[in-house]
Amino acid sequence: MFVTELRFECFADTTISAAEKAINNLLEALRANGQVLGREFAVAFNDGEFRVRLLTPEKTSLANRHNSPWVKRALGALTEAKLLAPREKFIGQDINSEASNLDTPSWQLLYTSYVHMCSPLRSGDNLLPIPLYRIPATFNGDHKRVIRWQSEWQACDELQMAAATKAEFAALDELCSSDSDLFRRGWDIRGRIEYLTQIPTYYYLYRVGGESLAAELHRPCPRCGSPDWKLDEPLLDMFHFRCEPCRIVSNLSWDHQ
Known part of the structure; x- marks a missing residue:
């Protein structure tokens, strides 16, 4: 499994509550689709942007091709909160978790x-x-x-x-x-x-x-x-x-x- 950081930048004046709601909605949608793992996500605000580090099954877990309808709607809702689409920064492999199975199993x-x-x-x-x-x-x-x-x-x-x-x-x-x-x-x-x-x-x-x-x-x-x-x-x-x-x-x- 892998650690990836998402960064959300504001493109216009917004509020912490509006940004928090939009970001958390996206994170919950990603979790419901299995694209991110865990239950709690610490979202930090610093230097005019929001950041969150996530554990993902694969390097490509956040690729658009994996997005569910809920994830797509949540990404669109970021605009209403005056946030740009998140920028990804790959941190590295998590040394305390298992690798994902990539081959079709027999059972x-x-x-x-x-x-x-x-x-x-x-x-x-x-x-x-x-x-x-x-x-x-x-x-x-x-x-x-x-x-x-x-x-x-x-x-x-x-x-x-x-x-x-x-x-x-x-x-x-x-x-x-x-x-x-x-x-x-x-x-x-x-x-x-x-x-x-x-x-x-x-x-x-x-x-x-x-x-x-x-x-x-x-x-x-x-x-x-x-x-x-x-x-x-x-x-x-x-x-x-x-x-x-x-x-x-x-x-x-x-x-x-």
């Missing part, structure tokens, strides 16, 4: 965690993130629903990792149960992505707990009840179960590894 999956800012769509060949703007828009012209689902998954993951409140158990149920709202929304998004890309797309179902290792090795698929989803060798050294009809992958319970 893919929805996988994230609370420590990841990258795309939740991963290549099944190497687990590298696939920039969302590289696939057709999932809903209403961009990928806002995918990003929203990712934020919900990460919030539940952070709660269960903290393990400090009763909310941990509700969060775990959302992550681990095939009957949860989080699973239902994510599994539907998975299906939409598979339909649009024509690439087999799976949902990662988090697994923790279980009575014993023996019971864990023989647990059935939680959605269809098939006992035959245990793999001889784990995929990517992580996924020990895969149900083809249900499009689910899962790990051997972290309590028994």
Whole structure:
């Protein structure tokens, strides 16, 4: 992933509030399309211009060819706020993040965690993130629903990792149960992505707990009840179960590894 700075110059008198609204609208549109990563963006005003540094999946993530309808409207709205189109300054590669997958995968999956800012769509060949703007828009012209689902998954993951409140158990149920709202929304998004890309797309179902290792090795698929989803060798050294009809992958319970 890469760090890029955007600079917004004023071409006429404007106000901080008008500029702030226009710039933040653009940043939110870029985030909803997967062109920038993260949740918070520090916008600084100095020497008559506004500056913001962004984390992007690729060097070319902000290219016009990737823009969604919302991004295009947000760029147009900058003029109303008396701002010129942003100038880009490439800063460099981010040393603390993963590279993006650029090859067409043989299969893919929805996988994230609370420590990841990258795309939740991963290549099944190497687990590298696939920039969302590289696939057709999932809903209403961009990928806002995918990003929203990712934020919900990460919030539940952070709660269960903290393990400090009763909310941990509700969060775990959302992550681990095939009957949860989080699973239902994510599994539907998975299906939409598979339909649009024509690439087999799976949902990662988090697994923790279980009575014993023996019971864990023989647990059935939680959605269809098939006992035959245990793999001889784990995929990517992580996924020990895969149900083809249900499009689910899962790990051997972290309590028994």
